Amino acid sequence: MSDRLMYHPADESLLAYAAGTLDEATSVLIATHLSLCPHCRAAVSAAESVGGEYLDRVEPSAAMKVSAADVLAMAEQGGEVARPAAPQACEIVADIADMADMPRPLRNYISDVGIKLKWRWMGPGVRYAQIAGDDASEKIGLLRIAPGTRLPRHGHTDEEYTMVLAGSYESASCRYRRGDVEWADAAVVHQPSAGREQECVCLVVTRGALKATGLFAPIIQPLMAI
Amino acid sequence: MLQTAVLQWPGRWTKKPRAAAPPQFRDSSQPASLTVKSPKLAVTLEPVQHEDFSSLVVSVATTRDRSAFARLFEHYAPRIKSFLLRQGTDPAQAEDLAQETMMSVWRKAAMFDPAKASAGTWIFTIARNLRIDAIRKARRPEFDPEDPAFVPDAEKPADEVINADQMGCMVREAMAELPDEQALVVRMSFFEDKPHAEIAEQLRLPLGTVKSRLRLAMRRIKEHLGDRA
Structure with a gap:
């Protein structure tokens, strides 16, 4: 099947997403991938039913302080539980507004964080805009790579997830297309290059910094400070 | 097959679960014999x-x-x-x-x-x-089936569609068959609000080992679903 995605997030990330213990940045990437991948949605719902099994089987050792009737009364008189309203329109900065097919979890998240994306020049043909996160935790951002651009060869100090939103890129003789996810860690050194057909836009979640390797590393390194 | 396995919770809940003593854990190379330390907190696999x-x-x-x-x-x-x-x-x-x-x-x-x-x-x-x-x-963003970008499930032949009861049954079977070392990390994933790194620390295992056990467990669960997933 040609329309089926080839590269998926690691199963332990899907499990952690289902359990509700995954960090925020990676959750955004997973939810975005799930929008495009029926295969992983099924895996997550299997993992959620593991959670359901645990709930059904947990020893009910903690008694409730209220009765069913109390909760019914609250549910009926309280109106809606105060929850922040789901973001409606998304004001993503104009130059990616044409990515109308950006899946909603990501679109809503950017709008929710409420930042205006600032594109930073990362080298010829490469721009990066951080959405959220800091050095102490996971960072999530968007990477735009001009058609045919070859990124500097680089390693990672920690884990990195990359998901293609538009266009494609090739890395270690694998071609990643919309929805595909590449995982890399400290053991992986790669040199992705964008497909020639169109600009490649990726969602990137990183923990730790990227590490340039090779002859020009000292020159490239400062540019890659994602 | 009556499932009599008792999956006990490895540590008693305390007010500071993060400081709890690491649970006893045996390597898979040894015979599995996790002892029930606190039967009160047992999670059983009896049919519900x-x-x-x-x-x-x-x-x-x-x-x-x-x-x-x-x-x-x-x-x-x-x-x-x-x-x-x-x-x-x-x-x-x-x-x-x-x-x-x-x-x-x-x-x-x-x-x-x-x-x-x-x-x-x-x-x-x-x-x-x-x-x-x-x-x-x-x-915690969730996918939205109303999203214009949403890729819906493919139509499946009727004999491949599973309902929630069958799914529950398959998941129970898969859970009962998980080796203890895998069952433990899956259980901890749900019952402890911790990233994998902290689970690894608590079990005194390398992070990669925890991840590969989770991966194997998920694979087994998916296999039970007959790759309908």
Whole structure:
């Protein structure tokens, strides 16, 4: 099947997403991938039913302080539980507004964080805009790579997830297309290059910094400070 | 096959679960013999009548059946609270969240689809999301089938479609067959609000080992679903 995605997030990330213990940045990437991948949605719902099994089987050792009737009364008189309203329109900065097919979890998240994306020049043909996160935790951002651009060869100090939103890129003789996810860690050194057909836009979640390797590393390194 | 395996929780819940002593753990190369240290906290794999709870939710949705809700409350509310306590939620908040979850069950019963999930699974996801909202103050995006970019499931041949009961059954089988070392990390993933790195630290295992065990467990669960996943 040609329309089926080839590269998926690691199963332990899907499990952690289902359990509700995954960090925020990676959750955004997973939810975005799930929008495009029926295969992983099924895996997550299997993992959620593991959670359901645990709930059904947990020893009910903690008694409730209220009765069913109390909760019914609250549910009926309280109106809606105060929850922040789901973001409606998304004001993503104009130059990616044409990515109308950006899946909603990501679109809503950017709008929710409420930042205006600032594109930073990362080298010829490469721009990066951080959405959220800091050095102490996971960072999530968007990477735009001009058609045919070859990124500097680089390693990672920690884990990195990359998901293609538009266009494609090739890395270690694998071609990643919309929805595909590449995982890399400290053991992986790669040199992705964008497909020639169109600009490649990726969602990137990183923990730790990227590490340039090779002859020009000292020159490239400062540019890659994602 | 009667499943008599008892999957005990490796550590007693305390007010500071993060400081709890690491659970006893045997390597897979040794015969599996996890001892039941606190039978009170045992999680058993005896069959539970899921259909009953699912039809109770349906009764709540269709006829606003208050006695059906009372029965759901009796079963789930203390379990949600116990589950949350194990995850390290403080008692007052666990009570609030259990109440809030049950309010959602009453209000959102119409959104429950018994073909897609068991009542327990559906209620688990409600409690999970409320907990993330309340405790972690983190955003947890979810996919939205109304999203124009959403890629829907492919049409499946009728004989490949599985319903929630079958799914529950397969998941129970898969869980019963997991080697102890895998069952332990899966259980910890759900019962402890910790990233994998902290689970690894607690078990004194390399992070890669924890991840590969989780990966193997997920693969087994997916295999049981016959790659319908």
